[in-house]
Amino acid sequence: MWHFPALLRRELKLACRQASDSAAAVLFFLLAALLFPFGVGPETAVLARIAAGVIWVMALLAAMLSLERLFQTDYEDGSLELLAVAPVPLEGVVLAKGLAHWLTTGLPLLVASPVLALLLHLPVSAIGAMMLAMALGTPVLSFLGAIGAALVLGARRGGVLLALLLLPLLVPVLIFGVAAVDAAIQGQDPLPRLAVLGGFLILALGFAPWVSAAALRQALE
Amino acid sequence: MSRLANPNRFQKFSRRVLPWAAGLAGLGLLAGLGLGLFFSPGDYQQGESVRIMYVHVPAAWMALGVYTLIALASGLFLVWKYPLADIVARAAAPLGAGFTLLTLVTGSLWGKPTWGTWWVWDARLTSVLILFFLYLGYIALQNAFDDGARGAKSAAVLALIGFVNVPIIKWSVEWWHTLHQPASVIRLDGPSIHISMLAPLLLMAAGFAAFFVVLLLIRVRSALLARKIRALRLVQAAADPHIGGR
Numbered sequence: 254m255w256h257f258p259a260l261l262r263r264e265l266k267l268a269c270r271q272a273s274d275s276a277a278a279v280l281f282f283l284l285a286a287l288l289f290p291f292g293v294g295p296e297t298a299v300l301a302r303i304a305a306g307v308i309w310v311m312a313l314l315a316a317m318l319s320l321e322r323l324f325q326t327d328y329e330d331g332s333l334e335l336l337a338v339a340p341v342p343l344e345g346v347v348l349a350k351g352l353a354h355w356l357t358t359g360l361p362l363l364v365a366s367p368v369l370a371l372l373l374h375l376p377v378s379a380i381g382a383m384m385l386a387m388a389l390g391t392p393v394l395s396f397l398g399a400i401g402a403a404l405v406l407g408a409r410r411g412g413v414l415l416a417l418l419l420l421p422l423l424v425p426v427l428i429f430g431v432a433a434v435d436a437a438i439q440g441q442d443p444l445p446r447l448a449v450l451g452g453f454l455i456l457a458l459g460f461a462p463w464v465s466a467a468a469l470r471q472a473l474e
Numbered sequence: 475m476s477r478l479a480n481p482n483r484f485q486k487f488s489r490r491v492l493p494w495a496a497g498l499a500g501l502g503l504l505a506g507l508g509l510g511l512f513f514s515p516g517d518y519q520q521g522e523s524v525r526i527m528y529v530h531v532p533a534a535w536m537a538l539g540v541y542t543l544i545a546l547a548s549g550l551f552l553v554w555k556y557p558l559a560d561i562v563a564r565a566a567a568p569l570g571a572g573f574t575l576l577t578l579v580t581g582s583l584w585g586k587p588t589w590g591t592w593w594v595w596d597a598r599l600t601s602v603l604i605l606f607f608l609y610l611g612y613i614a615l616q617n618a619f620d621d622g623a624r625g626a627k628s629a630a631v632l633a634l635i636g637f638v639n640v641p642i643i644k645w646s647v648e649w650w651h652t653l654h655q656p657a658s659v660i661r662l663d664g665p666s667i668h669i670s671m672l673a674p675l676l677l678m679a680a681g682f683a684a685f686f687v688v689l690l691l692i693r694v695r696s697a698l699l700a701r702k703i704r705a706l707r708l709v710q711a712a713a714d715p716h717i718g719g720r
């Protein structure tokens with residue numbers, strides 16, 4: 254089936270060889286979120302109120318940091334052109350890269366988020382909802398991010414530009430991600446918000462490989 | 475439509491349209507402002523500040539309309555590769571960003587006396603703010619590449635993705651019942667505002683649209699001329715024995 258396992262293995266192997274890249278994203282996530290108790294003061298009630306939003310915003314920014322390199326290195330050393338002319342669909346390459354990005358960045362963020370939740374006094378009852386919301390939301394960051402990374406490929410100051418393009422489009426994920434946690438805090442059922450996040454994920458999975466591959470073909474023309 | 479895709483034909487067409495559009499813009503804006511500022515009643519709730527609406531609402535319509543135009547032109551450019559479609563989208567983007575900023579600023583000025591605050595995180599306001607950032611991202615992406623053609627294509631893809639926001643803005647007042655009032659002009663059961671307010675509003679809208687057409691045509695004409703000059707310079711340079719190397 255269009256060598257998907259081989260493509261995924263290649264991406265994961267490359268990511269493991271440069272493990273400091275994804276480690277930097279997670280460290281940024283933790284460190285930047287832990288600036289908030291210093292910024293707004295350590296009162297438990299205030300921190301508990303803003304914890305969900307802080308964790309989500311920091312996850313968004315941490316994903317931005319690592320997305321710039323999604324296609325960059327392959328573009329610079331020419332392997333992207335080889336992949337484009339190889340008898341595998343470019344959409345499959347994007348899917349493998351997006352999945353590998355989530356496994357090496359989104360998943361570590363997801364694992365690190367309960368630690369942050371405890372440090373920021375998020376009610377323990379809401380941590381489950383937050384993990385579920387992040388599990389559905391972070392892949393959207395990776396796949397929507399793949400579109401952005403393909404669009405800015407070869408641009409000057411690509412990293413800043415990437416954030417400028419993607420952050421407005423990611424606002425819905427942020428809104429429903431935080432809404433799911435807030436619902437759990439107030440003892441409501443977070444399922445409707447989680448279902449919307451799931452819908453975003455399905456849309457991103459369905460559209461991102463095609464759009465991103467189309468943008469990559471233009472970059473390689 | 476496809477006849478106008480030829481730049482020379484477009485230049486001729488735009489030269490004929492330009493004075494009419496300019497006249498229409500002047501008349502619409504003058505008549506609309508005159509009626510709106512002096513000959514229309516104040517609102518029984520909002521008082522005189524309702525007159526801000528005569529700028530705010532047409533600007534908001536234009537902000538959405540221009541983005542739709544950019545998305546359409548981007549689609550034409552990506553599918554049929556009309557160079558003129560790219561030039562039109564590129565010329566329209568800063569104008570659309572300007573209309574969006576005008577919408578936000580006038581809305582904020584109106585909100586202070588009416589809602590008692592410059593800004594609320596209402597669905598309509600937030601989605602228009604996102605539209606503004608989409609415009610800015612679109613313009614930044616166009617200019618981010620050393621190779622201009624690459625920027626044009628990337629930006630066109632972004633414009634199509636960002637179009638998702640336009641229906642969200644349009645229906646945000648109905649999907650989420652937050653502070654911003656729902657539509658009162660474009661409704662199935664006819665406009666719900668009185669003719670004395672509707673007339674200046676529609677005149678202003680026509681004036682805004684004509685004003686946009688004027689600026690757009692001027693920008694497209696100068697972009698086409700700049701391209702022609704560049705092409706002539708390249709021909710000249712190639713013929714020059716010192717530069718062309720022949």
